[in-house]
Amino acid sequence: MQDELLSIAKKAVDAGAAAGVQCEAFVQKARHTSISVEGGNVTFGSMDGDYGIGLRVIKDRRTGYAYCSDATIDFGLKQAIAATRFGKPGDYAFHGDKDYAGARSLFDNRIASLVPEDGISLARDMMEGASCDKRAFPARGGIGFGTVAMAVANSNGVAAYDEGTMVSGSIMSLIKESGMVANGSESDMSRFLDINFEKIGNTATERAASQLNQKGIETAPMTVIMRPSAAFDIFCNTVAPALYGSAVKKYESVYAGKIGKQVAAKGLTILDDGTFDKGLNTYAMDEEGYPSRKNVLVEDGILKMFLYDEFSAIESGTKPTGSAMHADRLDASTSYKVPPTTCARNIIFNGPTMSEEKMIRDTKNGVLVLDVLGAHTANRASGDFSVAIYAGYAIKDGELAYPLKGGMIGGNMPQMLMNAELADNYKLEGSGLSPATGYMPSIKFENIRVSGE
Structure with missing residues (x-):
């Protein structure tokens, strides 16, 4: 072959x-x-x-x-x-x-x-x-x-x-x-x-x-714990595209001009690693033949760099980052039928972790969100999103109280990352609407808008 x-x-x-x-x-x-x-x-x-x-x-x-x-x-x-x-x-x-x-x-x-x-x-x-x-x-x-x-x-x-x-x-x-x-x-x-x-x-x-005996949730700001599937789906449609150099050059990114500034919680590191030993997008090279590498995008909460394919790097006066994929719009796989563009390969969150059980015990009023619908409608330029809760549970006084019947969560993911806390239940995830994949844990956010039916 x-x-x-x-x-x-x-x-x-x-x-x-x-x-x-x-x-x-x-x-x-x-x-x-x-x-x-x-x-x-x-x-x-x-x-x-x-x-x-x-x-x-x-x-x-x-x-x-x-x-x-x-x-x-x-x-x-x-x-x-x-x-x-x-x-x-x-x-x-x-x-x-x-x-x-x-x-x-x-x-x-x-x-x-x-x-x-x-x-x-x-x-x-x-x-x-x-x-x-x-x-x-x-x-x-x-x-x-x-x-x-x-x-x-x-x-x-x-x-x-x-x-x-x-x-x-x-x-x-x-x-x-x-x-x-x-x-x-x-x-x-x-x-x-x-x-x-x-x-x-x-x-x-x-x-x-x-999920039997579902109940509605009240409308209020509260703690939201997102399982890996929900967290990556929203991240992939908000923050990830904002870390592409082409979006930054066109000022279509909230991170334009923020290299060296605090953009996430202290202790949080975000990588895009084309060499990850479990990665769904790990290969010797990217789809322009550029050697795969580990890119530290955010380190200890500080923005360090952006991702580039070969031609967007030339347009921005920098070097490629091994981030080129032949990514078709709204497709989870790559195809030789479309030209290469920048795409996150294996997004990984690192930092201090705790068990998801402890996250729940420490939550007085909140929701645990397993999956969401509508993340692809997020505003990639601002990071704003509003999604339906496909499956989740209400959290009351440190316990899962009942399964949720409907409900929405909304917010601004770049701002939410400023107080993100990580669990230790990592899992490989794909968004389904992009070849980008991740290795994500559950993530806890505070004071997030939750809307009942």
């Missing part, structure tokens, strides 16, 4: 040189299998793949992009060159950094060897876990697994390759009792075959049972 993809990438770059342009080729080959759980039944979902080349060229100080197959490189190159007519001029150039000494590949042969029958067996394990309560019905969910390989080459002699594996599972359990219906969901994902699928089902059913 490595020789095949690198050969194609170099072939495209050589074709660009013959046409008199600088060229970068991104070759991506993905294979994915999905198994569905629908209405209590396990069915084969799909087995598909995608294989193509993204070509980016520089001609007369302008850039152009197109995609093609290995059989249509010449046509794709012509399309990319034609697209330069619409690009803005700049001092663009492709990097020549080939220092992959700190490279880390996350590949599990056990995942690469899985067949649909294996996925069906894992789905049945998940459903078996969901049957821990005889009232429960596994309504929907599924198993997904696959591999992705990518090669990047450019006119500056870069030729880089890496491949990785991924597996995930999710399920929703329904419980009906005394005319009431409650649901609970759980999911997990990993680069390795180390997930306990039975536990996924068990947790989903336990959550469904705990």
Whole structure:
């Protein structure tokens, strides 16, 4: 695979040189299998793949992009060159950094060897876990697994390759009792075959049972504890885009002009680490072939830096940070069909931690939020958000009092980070609307606006 993809990438770059342009080729080959759980039944979902080349060229100080197959490189190159007519001029150039000494590949042969029958067996394990309560019905969910390989080459002699594996599972359990219906969901994902699928089902059913007898919440400022899923979903749609250098340059970020200033709670460090040993986006390089690295964005609450892809770094007079991904809008995966842009890879929160149980015990009046809806509607320029509570609990006098029926939370995430406290229950998370991923704990915030129905 490595020789095949690198050969194609170099072939495209050589074709660009013959046409008199600088060229970068991104070759991506993905294979994915999905198994569905629908209405209590396990069915084969799909087995598909995608294989193509993204070509980016520089001609007369302008850039152009197109995609093609290995059989249509010449046509794709012509399309990319034609697209330069619409690009803005700049001092663009492709990097020549080939220092992959700190490279880390996350590949599990056990995942690469899985067949649909294996996925069906894992789905049945998940459903078996969901049957821990005889009232429960596994309504929907599924198993997904696959591999992705990518090669990047450019006119500056870069030729880089890496491949990785991924597996995930999710399920929703329904419980009906005394005319009431409650649901609970759980999911997990990993680069390795180390997930306990039975536990996924068990947790989903336990959550469904705990959601019976829901009540509304009063409207008031109160303590909000966000589980990793809710915290990352909101962070990914507010703070993360504000840490991209392109947004800062256009003054579309609340962090513009704040390097060296306090922007988060003292003791809180926020990283974007492309070398993280569990990261869902950990590869030897980014999708421009730039070596992966650990970027300390916020250290002890102080803003240290922003993230850049190659061309946004040039426009801002700085260096790239290994943060380029071929990220399509509202898509959780990357695709050679769109040009690279800045995207957080593995966001990690570090700092003093406590157990989530202690957070709850220390809360007199608040809510524990498991999941939210509507985070994608947040204002990325200001960091303001207002989201619906999809699943959560009221906290009264240090205890979970009852499950919530509806409710909203709103605020400004950059301001909320100024008093954030971390739990120790870290989990890998994705937002679902971006390839950005995180390794997040529950986070406690004070004096947050909560609105009842």
